[in-house]
Amino acid sequence: MQNVKLILTDIEGTTSSITFVKDVLFPYAADHLPAFVKEHINDENVQAALQQTAQLAAEDGDVINADETDALIAKLLQWISEDRKATPLKALQGLIWKTGYENGDYKAHMYPDATEYLKKWHDSGLPLYVYSSGSVQAQELFFGYSQDGNLLPLFKGHFDTLMGGKRETQSYLNILAELQKTHTGLNAVDVLFLSDIKEELDAAKEAGMQTVWLLRDSDIPADAAHKAVKSFAEI
């Protein structure tokens, strides 16, 4: 990679295993979501998430009133099972996972090479940022309660789907504009984006960023459209 001035990383499949997210975090959220929503129904963040859920469902042609709590909960559970990266679902998951982390029910998985190189890059002065479909709160919990300890101080900032979907070029342009507020003179080509998903890398490359494809469990294709590696040690 050439003259990288800042690293932006995905989480699931990149720093951490897909199975931890799919087999631990998502089931925990599904198990606790109905009671959590009902217990916090007057919380403004929960109300906002329910209203956004009703709006998104309506856009899909499924009309649910914002006060039909059970139907909205069913819709959110459906989205968990579909791994839909819907912003209101992600906001609620972040709120629910907090309890699980604080109770010690689980710690976030980290690939050892990811922890090692994130620490090395941080110590060498390279600014590190996260872009994940998980909400900023969920990201902070994830790195704050990782199996390798509190890794949150390694990161200068976090971006989530409020910047846009991870497969859309405009999202990376939005992130670049945010980064330029604190990193004067930063260009897209100075940013290295790490992900396990080709469509996310395509979008980041289209925005002008450098890219590396983490293919941890699959073979590296001979004609990969992005530099492809099995571990952070090869970046």
Ligand SMILES: CSCCC(=O)C(=O)COP(=O)(O)O
């Ligand atoms: C931030 S922890 C949970 C991650 C999550 O909810 C998710 O959907 C994974 O998305 P990513 O963009 O990190 O692949």
Ligand SMILES: [Mg+2]
């Ligand atoms: Mg990923």
